[in-house]
Amino acid sequence: MTTEPTAPSGDKASVRYGWPSIVVAIVFGLLNACVLWNAIGNLVNVPAGLAAQGLASLTPWWLLILDVVLPVAAYVVAFVMGRRQTLLVRSTFFLVALAVVACSTVGSIAYTQTH
Amino acid sequence: MSSDDDEDALTWAGGRDPSHYETPAAKPVPPAKPAKKNSATAPADSDARSDAAADVPDEDELPAPMSSVVLVSLGILGGIYLLYTVGWVVSWQRFVYGAADVLGLVVFQIQQVLAILAPPLWFVTTILLTRNRRPAARLLWLLIGALVLIPWSFTFGR
Secondary structure, X not given: OOOOOOOOHHHHHHHOOOHHHHHHHHHHHHHHHHHHHHHHHHHHHHHHHHHHOOXXXXXXXXXXXXXXXXXXXXXXXXXXXXXXOOHHHHHHHHHHHHHHHHHHHHHHHHHHHHO | OHHHHHHHHOOOHHHHOOOOOOOOOOOOOOOOOOOOOOHHHHHHHHHHHHHHHHHOOOOOOOOOOOOHXXXXXXXXXXXXXXXXXXXXXXXXXXXXXXXXXXXXXXXXXXXXXXXXXXXXXXXXXXXXXXXXXXXXXXHHHHHHHHHHXXXXXXXXXX
């Protein structure tokens, strides 16, 4: 009688999306949502402020829209890439995504200060 | 006495050097020898032999050595990521964010720290997670990071 070779039990458990992974996804989702909230606030307030000063033509629309799109895109990419990974790798992906978003935010604030 | 001198002229001086050490030539691992010739233990011997053969790594299973081109490329990209980190540190010192509320200021400072950590994070993560991937894939991911993490705020210098 032959027995089927069984896969290591750790593989299946680590790939499954358990509650620790859900907690990590929610925490990083909230952090990205915080950045997104600020970006939406800028998208609404900055054009209005510039228009009040008669500088509506200087509104950096591309930057304001990029700041709104990037947190969502980075979170989705990190979530999709981490689906078949361990919890540690998933968390690292979310952290790297948040760091990339931070780079964009700091860069966009520097741009608005200097242009 | 004189004959010894003649023989000395025909030999290398280092040949008698006590500190001279001849390294053994690399030999392939010999197959495991059967421990006993007893016919009763023959099945166990064959098992042991197959185990020993399994322990010797097959040449196909060994990871391919990293080519010098890939190694140099990784070094250059590592240098670029290091420069990016310095660029983000300089941009942190250069720009002052006048947030109206304390929360906004704290969030911005956390983001500045994250921006400084982003290049080393991306580099280390890519190097560790693409160990078993093709060199082209490793370099591609590092190139994507080098495009995404450019310290724009550093280039907007005053």
